[in-house]
Amino acid sequence: MHAWPASEVPALPGKGRDLRIHDTATGGSVALDPGPVARIYVCGITPYDATHIGHAATYNAFDLVQRVWLDTKRQVHYVQNVTDVDDPLLERAVRDNVDWVALAEQETALFREDMTALRMLPPRHYIGAVEAIPGIVPLVERLRDSGAAYELEGDVYFSVEADPHFGGVSGLDAATMRQLSAERGGDPDRPGKKNPLDPMLWMAAREGEPSWDGGSLGRGRPGWHIECVAIALDHLGMGFDVQGGGSDLAFPHHEMGASHAQALTGEFPMAKAYVHAGMVALDGEKMSKSKGNLVFVSTLRRAGVDPAAIRLALLSHHYRADWEWTDQVLQDALARLERWRAAVSRPDGPSAEALVEEVREALANDLDAPAALAAVDRWAALQQERGGTDEGAPGVVSRAVDALMGVAL
Template identity: 55%
Template sequence: MRGWSAPEVPQLPVTGPVVQVHDTSSRTLRPTNPDGAARMYVCGITPYDATHMGHAATYVGFDLLNRAWRNAGHEVLYTQNVTDVDDPLLERADKVGIDWVELAERETELFRTDMEALRVLPPTHFVGAVESIPLVVELIQRLQSRNAVYDVDGDLYYDVYADPAFGRVSRLDRDTMLTLFAERGGDPDRPGKRDRLDCVLWRAERPGEPAWESPFGPGRPGWHVECAAIALQHLGVPFDIQGGGADLVFPHHEMCAGEVQVATGQHPFAHTYAHAGMVGYDGHKMSKSRGNLVFVNALRLSEIDPMAIRLSLLRHHYRDDWEWTDAQLFDAVDTLTQWRRALALGAGAPALPVVEQALAALADDLDAPTAVASVQAWVEATLGTNGLADTSDPDAAVLIRSLLDAALGLSL
């Protein structure tokens, strides 16, 4: 599966510090210490609807990590999946009377254009679930060789307690796990399972559903094993960061980790598990089921500057839960007008300290709000002096533009 076009990113004259990221598993801030290229997996979309602000906040958040690593001098290997066959996609296609393949391709293309507009750096590997079915089959076979797979009426299940480390990613008690498992695509009450938390690896063919041939009979992959197989193939284990929204901590990231750890005998799956907060609207988390969505594409079609959308997201720490409002977006539009006015002066307040402050903030758990505030302080100082004070830097605008682009992904 193809990704999207990569923007040209300027090189900064300052090397960023070691990047630290909050680890969900240990509940601590952990320095990233890449051995060679920095390796990151961020779970992608199920393409049955357009990109909303919750999606955008997650991918912009991990784009900051990609950029912080690059500014610290690392090559980055970034893998992202597309779950282009799954129950929600099939249900939506049936509801609207469209072929599920056509729906997946249309919404994936829309996602690409949204990410390109927001200047999110594309992944090194952008991989669909369908094209990864051979990888899934191979991983299931490896799990079978470890006696971690069993059959329930033709469906294959993963025995979560085959991994002694089960639960160490999410650190949740069993009752909470069961609640979340039921809410997030699991089937805790299915008869015949060994444990209520066991998850499906291979779903046997049902009438009217797509299916692929396999050694287990015709069927299709479960959700968790898809990401597990793609990450294992393209990044190896352990890799540096497993990322996604906070709603993926359990069961998705817990299950992915367990499946690979059991199959390979290697621990951990990822050194650090990083998760973005949830974005709300009208008092609730944005969700397709509730319908309280703000779509990136709709804002772009209404001629909103994509950089204003991105700035609105950057003003919130990636791990925070927050609520989207139109007022925030319009304030970002006004802010960009002010910033462009300051940059148009050419000269301005000293810029190198701003670069150092912003890079330090982003290396400290991707603290974009502090980085944005440092730029705002420069803008106000520059406009206050018209760039003509004794401390004026004649090349300030060039350096600040480069900082905005290289570190924050804002092209002004």
């Protein structure tokens, strides 16, 4: 599966700062020192309704991670998946009386278009669950053969007790885990499971649903969590720098994925930092496909909204915060974009060297994009009030905003 084209990232003078970021597993800030190649895995969409503002907010956060690393002169090895076979996708296809493969391809293509328009840097590897199945099957067999997984009526389940570190990503108690498991695709009440929290690794073929050859597992399709594990281990290996996604993925998805990988390899941890973006609400409720309360990036673009303004609207909230999309959020972003473009359109201006360092520091400090925006706002206000004599300053600001925040002025 191919990703989307990369926008050019301007080179800035000097060098950026190492990233300090909030780690869900420890509950505190961690200083990341990735070495010459930083490794990041971000969980992708299930392509049955793309791309809403909640998606865009999540991918904006991890685009900032990449940009901070690139500014430190590192390479970035970024991997993202597409869950192109899963219950929600199949259910939507049945509801709309369309082919599930065509639906997945259509929504994935739209996602690529939106990511391109928003200037999100693409992953080096963009992998669909279906194409990953040949690599998933041997992992499930290994877990079963080692005693870390077991069969139940043809399905294969992972035993959470096989990983002594289980629970360490989300830090939740068993009762909360059980509740969230039921709400987020698990089956804690299924009779015969060793532990209600045990997640499915391989679902035996069901009538009327797609299935693939699973070798000794029989025909079926993979569970949700093992899909990402197989892709991450194949392309990044254990101990990569950042596992990212929305905050609703901390449990069960990232918790289970970490345990799968740790049981498979005997190594700990799967990722050095588990980083989660907040949820976006609309009309007082979390924006989600199941509730249908969605604002789509493509709809905004078709209405003529500049993608740079959409990006500024996302940047105006700290990535870990839960926030609400409103028309005022967008209007504020449009006004900011107009002010910034007017400021950099002049032939000279106030010196921008300190501004670049201020933006770098803000983003290195747990991706504090609102602080970075405020710094540019102050420069733009100074430009409007009294201008300056530095002929290179507007160009420096324009390149810095593009390189570090993905906003083209």
